[in-house]
Amino acid sequence: MSPAIKCLILLAVVALFFVTELIPLAITATAGAIACGLLGLIPAKQVFSGLSNSTVVLFAGMFVVGAAMFYTGLAQAIGNKVVHLCGTGENSLMFGLMVVGTVLSSVLSNTGTAACLLPVALGICSAAKIPASRQLMPLAFACGWGGIITMVGTPPNIIATGAMTAAGLPAFGFFEFAWIGIPVSIAGMLYMMFIGKHLLPKVELDADQEIEQEIEANSTDSKKMVISGIILLAVVIVMALGIKGVTLEMAAIIGALVCVLTGCLTEKQAYASIDWVTIFLFAGMMPVSTAMDKTGAGKLIAEWTVGLMGGSPSPL
Structure with a gap:
């Protein structure tokens, strides 16, 4: 059996568990990444590469910055x-x-x-x-x-x-x-x-x-409301302007750190505000995506789709 077919079968199994939710979504995604390594679809060192992706940091930072708006009562x-x-x-x-x-x-x-x-x-x-x-x-x-x-x-x-x-x-x-x-x-x-x-x-x-x-809301301090609003606005402006030398991830994490340092939310609340299911879903599916690319499974799906619909498919 070719690696591409193995990858497609694995993808179908992962999709089935996602739809039925027989086991938690984060576990399904993580297990999918591990399976890619065990089947030899990707090198073992890439199995958990999704956790080192900078997008994970961006997720975490924005979860904390947004949560500050709720914990201060501003939202x-x-x-x-x-x-x-x-x-x-x-x-x-x-x-x-x-x-x-x-x-x-x-x-x-x-x-x-x-x-x-x-x-x-x-x-x-x-x-x-x-x-x-x-x-x-x-x-x-x-x-x-x-x-x-x-x-x-x-x-x-x-x-x-x-x-x-x-x-x-x-x-x-x-x-x-x-x-x-x-x-x-x-x-x-x-x-x-x-x-x-x-x-x-x-x-x-x-x-x-x-x-x-x-x-x-853990605070009724109007000053903290204003501070949390200013922090969010500043993060959004920096991201929107694309200031040289300041990446999206840096802007999000700086905003999150300032939220904690100014008391808009506690350290424990910052940890609790991060949606870990989203984090592990992303980190787990990134290696699966890499496996689809390296094995040619993605190309097979693309060729099947084009073959089914044609190069210029009807709107119907």
């Missing part, structure tokens, strides 16, 4: 202000949640943004007797599409940028994703406001429903 304060300005009408509340979810998730964690806005939305829904499901689903979608606006909004954007750099091609700019991300976000909001809302389920909150804050 929650912004969410509260915007949502309360929109009132308690179903349409205006939906619009407000989607706007703030889109904007915050463009530079912060999608999951963290949804979590910090969750109690705000549930509290208003409970008081105004609005079906919670009709607000939470638009919020979830907004946090998803908001992440595609900037390079650091979601891990896939960072991975794509890292792949471009590794291939010796010009990397994507910080706001280059916005040319697609902003129109998609606007289209998504318009769809939800005029069409999607008619398809949403109606699930009422119980009168005694307990509403908890998913991410608790």
Whole structure:
């Protein structure tokens, strides 16, 4: 059996475990990398090469910088202000949640943004007797599409940028994703406001429903709120301007260090804020990607696809 076929079989097995989640995703990715080494698809020394990739450092730094916004209460304060300005009408509340979810998730964690806005939305829904499901689903979608606006909004954007750099091609700019991300976000909001809302389920909150804050702010100090906001803004500006001698990874890590040194979050909170599943998913799948390239498995897939669809495939 050729190395390319072995690699394709391994890829199919990994994909099966990803879909079924019979074992944790991070373990699947790491096991895939180890299997590549055991099968001789890549040299043994490259099995854990993904952990030394600079993109892993960028992930970690941005997770910490974004978490500082939540731990200081700044993200929650912004969410509260915007949502309360929109009132308690179903349409205006939906619009407000989607706007703030889109904007915050463009530079912060999608999951963290949804979590910090969750109690705000549930509290208003409970008081105004609005079906919670009709607000939470638009919020979830907004946090998803908001992440595609900037390079650091979601891990896939960072991975794509890292792949471009590794291939010796010009990397994507910080706001280059916005040319697609902003129109998609606007289209998504318009769809939800005029069409999607008619398809949403109606699930009422119980009168005694307990509403908890998913991410608790550990400080009410307004100075720390301002500091965390300035740090995030500074990191974004440095990344967007592409200052010579300051890489994306350096900007993210410097921002993370300053967040801890200024007390915006503790050292333990900084460690806890890193999404280790994302880290190990990326680090584990990088060697698998290398194996596909070296064994020719990627070329086989490309040739099969072109053979199936033709060189000039129909839009259908």
